Amino acid sequence: MELPADLDRMLGPRDTVVAEGADAQKYLHSQVSQMLLDLGVGEHRWTFVLEPTGKIVALARVRRTGEDRFELDTDAGFGEALLARLDRFKIRVAADTTLVPSTQDAIDASDEHDRIVTGWPRMGAEIVPGETIPGGTGLTGIAVSYTKGCYPGQELVERMDSRAAQAPRLLRRLEVSEGTSPGDPVIDAGDEVGVVTSVSGRSALAWVKRSSDIGIPVDF
Numbered sequence: 587m588e589l590p591a592d593l594d595r596m597l598g599p600r601d602t603v604v605a606e607g608a609d610a611q612k613y614l615h616s617q618v619s620q621m622l623l624d625l626g627v628g629e630h631r632w633t634f635v636l637e638p639t640g641k642i643v644a645l646a647r648v649r650r651t652g653e654d655r656f657e658l659d660t661d662a663g664f665g666e667a668l669l670a671r672l673d674r675f676k677i678r679v680a681a682d683t684t685l686v687p688s689t690q691d692a693i694d695a696s697d698e699h700d701r702i703v704t705g706w707p708r709m710g711a712e713i714v715p716g717e718t719i720p721g722g723t724g725l726t727g728i729a730v731s732y733t734k735g736c737y738p739g740q741e742l743v744e745r746m747d748s749r750a751a752q753a754p755r756l757l758r759r760l761e762v763s764e765g766t767s768p769g770d771p772v773i774d775a776g777d778e779v780g781v782v783t784s785v786s787g788r789s790a791l792a793w794v795k796r797s798s799d800i801g802i803p804v805d806f
């Protein structure tokens with residue numbers, strides 16, 4: 587599944603962490619799941635920023651805006667955690683990091699509907715910091731480089747890939763009944779197999795056990 591051309595519209599408010607300095611590129615590359623050493627000025631890539639355990643701290647888009655300047659944008663409200671994680675291992679590094687909080691307050695309902703139909707996960711809904719692993723999100727194809735070298739959290743990501751292992755739960759797009767709400771159970775053949783995370787009308791996203799075939803897996 588390709589990234590939608592109007593993904594920016596669906597993303598809603600964004601916090602931005604700016605990293606700039608002579609070591610900015612090298613340091614960021616060592617901390618995220620994506621290859622950044624060949625990222626050109628004006629280019630961007632999606633990445634996960636992980637705990638050493640492999641759990642997600644943030645899903646972010648890295649944009650190189652200058653020779654030694656990078657911007658990482660993530661869902662509003664999660665920029666502070668992203669900044670703290672990037673600063674955690676920044677010792678004797680010639681790079682400054684700052685947070686630019688979002689100035690937009692609300693998510694547009696129509697944009698949220700399109701996000702859910704598309705299957706793009708949102709921080710705090712589908713991705714719970716410190717709990718969610720990359721393997722089930724459907725985004726490893728665009729947010730993970732398996733050839734870039736070491737970074738915090740790499741062991742879990744690489745182990746699942748080398749063993750062709752599925753995550754215990756997979757993010758899926760579902761059609762649900764009217765009145766369904768986030769937190770409601772997903773039922774398949776009478777068994778509870780998952781939980782709804784986002785809903786708009788009859789379209790929903792949910793985490794579903796890998797043993798169930800209900801819904802359509804998210805896969806970008």
